[in-house]
Amino acid sequence: MDGVVIYSGLQLRHVAENLVSYREYRFVITACTGGGCTDSASVVGRPSEDVPRIMRAPTLNVLSSNAIEIRWQEPDQPNGVITAYELRRDSKLVYSGPSTSYSDYGLLPGVEYAYVVTAINNQGSVSSPEVKATTYSSSPEGLLPPVLTPESSSEIQATWQAPAQPNGNIYNYTLYKDDEVVYSGTQFSFKVTGLQYWTTYSFRIQSCTNSGCATSTASRARTLEGPPLGQNPPTMLPLADGSGKHVGVRAEWLPPSRPNGVITMYALYRRTVTRDEAGRSSYGAPVLLYNGTALLYEDRDLSALLAYTEYQYMVTAFNSADRVSSMWQTVTTFEAPPEGVPPPRVQDVTATSVRVEILKPSKPNALVNSLSYNVIVDDTVVTRSTFLVQEVTGLQPYTTYAIRVEACTSAGCTTSNATYVRTLQAPPTGLAPPTVSSITNRSCVVTWAPPTYPNGILVRFELSYRLSCPPPYQPFNTSGLCQAQGPYTIYSGLELQYTVPNLQPYTNYEFQVNAFNELPGGVANPGWTRMTTLAGVPEYSTPPRLSKQGTTVVVDWSDSFQLNGELLTYTLLADDRKTYTGFETSAAVERQTKEQIIQFKVRCTTKMGVAETPVIVFDPSSADNVGTVAPSVAPQIQLPFYQEVWFIAVIALVALLLLMTGIACCLRYSGTRTPYVRERMPLQPRQKKYGNQIGYCVDPYDGSIITNDIPQRSPSQTGSVRGRAQKYMLDDHEEGFVNPAYSTASMRSRSNSFVDVSFDKTSKSSKYLDDDDDPMWDGHVHDSGLVSMAGQFDDDDYASSHPVSVTKEQTVFTDTHL
Structure with a gap:
């Protein structure tokens, strides 16, 4: 209990005795085994309240002839909560409450009084021993407080009167200033000096007789105002807006520590601080900023209050007597955006x-x-x-x-x-490769755009080209035939387009454009644009080279042609006979004899056309046994297309076709008038013809019968009917010839037909009973037969060697137009 062992054993219960009533105790149980001990958690408990004990005697203090002050303390053993104290004077209850002091007034002078104090709790009470005291026997009565009159800021005149009931001879008056004796004597006034400005003081007067003294109540007075003292400097705070820009200064101050009166006004002053290079300070004239009674002022006069500038502020306090100023307080304003920034x-x-x-x-x-x-x-x-x-x-x-x-x-x-x-000029940059358009076999149009960054004043563009490898496709190996050439500058100027002439057909070219400004040197590494010209007709350039190797003639035409397109084949003609066809550019021809003279011609065929060399004669009898004879080659001139041979030939062919079409239309519609009856020749008697008989025909001019000779027409008359006559003379069928005047009418009547003169070969007669049913007359021929066939025969022997047939009308109706 409270750290003291009060029990040790094996019991589980223990009663603690001899404890102090209502005192709090702390208990802890410790359980021990052979292995060690363990403490329990602590618990708190206290015994029940008991009657308080040991109440000490109170202390008595005689205040006057009619008052005694009584003080006491709590019992030494309260044994509970003291709820009240009872004070008895001469066994009479004069006070009951929790206080431990009491002033007993209304007593009689010179009388002894006995006091007992009783302390009470919930269980009972205890009383102190009795204590006695005697009041003063003859203290004055009716003593009034002194009358105070401030005469200056440091002097107060105190005046008093004798007590209303002196109760004896007053032999002394004592003047107290705030419990300090400032005067003792028999005078009824005293001037108190050395006082503080504008300070309130409390004064009491005490009068004494031989039997006792009496003290008056206090009276208070304040000295007059004096110069204020102790004005502290203001507290300065620079002001800024949300961006930290200077907007002013805030000054805040307190009243003087000794105002010595009523502060009627404060004045706030400002002055500028200037420091030279040596650090010495100089000050501007003070400027009054504020007059008033407030303790705070914000200086926001930005026309006079500059940013990031050192200023000093001073505050002055005023009362009715004088003023007091603080020390100067320094402050630096916040920064602000610079002003007067000149151009760079x-x-x-x-x-x-x-x-x-x-x-x-x-x-x-x-x-x-x-x-x-x-x-x-x-x-x-x-x-x-x-x-x-x-x-x-x-x-x-x-x-x-x-x-x-x-x-x-x-x-x-x-x-x-x-x-x-x-900035200065620099070589141009951002020049894109040119574009190529309108490509033909001899020319193209190259277009370009200015550089993205001219970096100066452009003075010219230069267009260059070069031949590039590999060449366009050929059916033979071209790896060793192509040699890059160039570049060559073909244009210099400010135009953005140039037509490149005189290009070779079916050739790879690369074009490059360079831009130049006033600085030397152009664009670094401008790009190239590759293009291929269109194919053209092959061209002959130089004669083939002939060489002799024994009995063999070697023909080399590797330099004889400009292909201008994709090669199809080379053909070598020796004495107009093909001796070689292929892609090689040389061939060997075996001679029959050593004296044989051979004429060679080489033909080059591409997809666009054919070119051939002139005849090259190999003559072994010439110098060195090798001779070549070739006509001079006229220089190739690029003609306009309308002067080309092929164009003229096409135009001529078209004109001829149009002419022939016109003639055919004229012949087709000529002679369409219907003849009258008397305009035709009379019909001749009908006769059957056999394959081995001599034919006859009617003369279209005079209507007579011609048995052996067929009249001849001009080529223009015979050509139109030759094909038709040949058609009708096939398969042992023969046709007759009639007057052409009846051809139109006969064509309108499909019932009229040729006479079939084929008979039964055994009976020599027609196998049909009636002439109308006999196919000799009708049915198997689809044309009318009224067509002149005289033009079919080119000589007089034709009539004697071929049978001739006539129409049915010619032999039956001899006297009418039917």
Whole structure:
């Protein structure tokens, strides 16, 4: 219990005895085994309340002849909560409550009184021993407080009167100032000096007789005002807006520590602090900012209050007596954006960079060394630094830029006016390869665009070309035949298009455009554009080369042609006989004799046409046994297409076709008039013809019968009916010839037909009973038969060697037009 062992054993219950009533105790149980001990958690308990004990005697203090002050303490053993105290004077209850002191007034002077104090709790009470005291026997009565009159800020005149009931001879008056004796004597007034300004004091007067003394109640008075003292400097706070920009200063102060009166006004002053290079300070004239009774003022006069400038403030307090001023308090205003930022100066210019010099602002509004500068090029910040010389890189050549400087403090930035500068020229960049269009076999159009970045004033474009390898497709190996050539400059000027003439057909070309400004040198590594001209007709260039190897003649035409297109074959003709066909450019021909003279011709065939060499004569009898004879080759001239042979031939053929079509139409519609009866020749008697008989026909001119000779017509008359006559004379059928005047009428009547003169070969007679049913007359021929066939025969012997048939009408109706 409370750290003291009160029981040790094996019991599970113990009663603690001899405890103090209502005192709190803390209990802990410790359980031990052979292995050690363990403490339980502590619990708190206290015994029940008991009657309090040991109440000490109270202390008595005689105040006057009619008052005694009684003080006491709690019992030594309260044994519970003391709920009340009872004070009895001469066994009479004069006080009951929780207080431990009591002033008993209304007593009689010179009387002894006995006091007992009883302490009470819930269980009972205990009383103190009795204590006695005697009041003063003859103290004065009816003593009034002194009358106080402030005469200055440090003097108060105190005046008093004798007690209303002196109760004896007053032999002394004592004046107390705040319990301090300032006067003792028999006078009825006293001037108290050395007092504080504007301070309230409490005074009491005590009068004494031989039997006792009496003290008056206190009276208070305040000295008059004096000069205020102890004015502290104001508390300064620089003001800024949300961006940290200077907007003013806030001054706040307290009243003087000793106002010595009523402060009627405060005055706030400001002055400027200037420091020279040596650090010495000078001050401007004070400026009155504020008069009033407030203890706070915000100085926001930005026309006079500059940013990042040192100022001093002083406050003066006034009362009716005088004033007091504080010490000067220094404050530095916040920074603000600089003012008067001049445009930058350009020190050096290249094609891609500019070096600028930054001038300090006329009003930095901050510590100059703490300013930062941004160089702005065309509204874009390109550099940030505190240096006054900065270099701007990454610019485009020959471009005008507006360069500004932005000077910044912690409160913001200010931008200068622009300085305009143009970078120097540089070689052009961003030139795309040219484009090729309108490609023919001899020309093309090359078009290009200006470079993306001319980087200066363009003075010319140069167009170059070169022959590129490999060449266009050929059916033979061309690996060793192509040699790159060029480049060659073919155009120089400011145009953006050029027509390239005099190109070789079926050839690979590469074109390149270079751009030049006023600087020497053009675009670095401009691109090439590859194209292939269209194929053209092959061309003969030089005669083949002939050489002799024993009895063999070797013909080499490797340099004889310009193919101008994809090769189909080479053909070698020796004495107009094909001796070689293929893709090789040389061939060997075996001679029959050593004296044999051979005429050679080489023909080149491509997809676009044919070219051949003139006849080359191999003559072994010439010098060195080799001779070549070739006609001179006229230079090839590129003619307009309308002067080409092929174009003239096509036009001639078309004209001929149109002419023949016109003639055929005229012949087709000529002689369509229907003849009258008397205009035709009379019909001749009908006769059957056999295959071995001699035919006859009617003379279309005079109507007579011709038995042996067939009249001849002109070629124009015979040509139109020759095919038809040959058709009708097939399969042992023969046709008769009639007057052409009846051909139109006969064609309109399909019932009239040729007479079939084929008979039964055994009976020599027709196998039909009636002539109308006999196919000799009708049915198997689809044409009318009224066509003159005289033009079918080119000689007089034809009539004697071929049978001839006539129409049925010619032999039956001899006298009518039927």
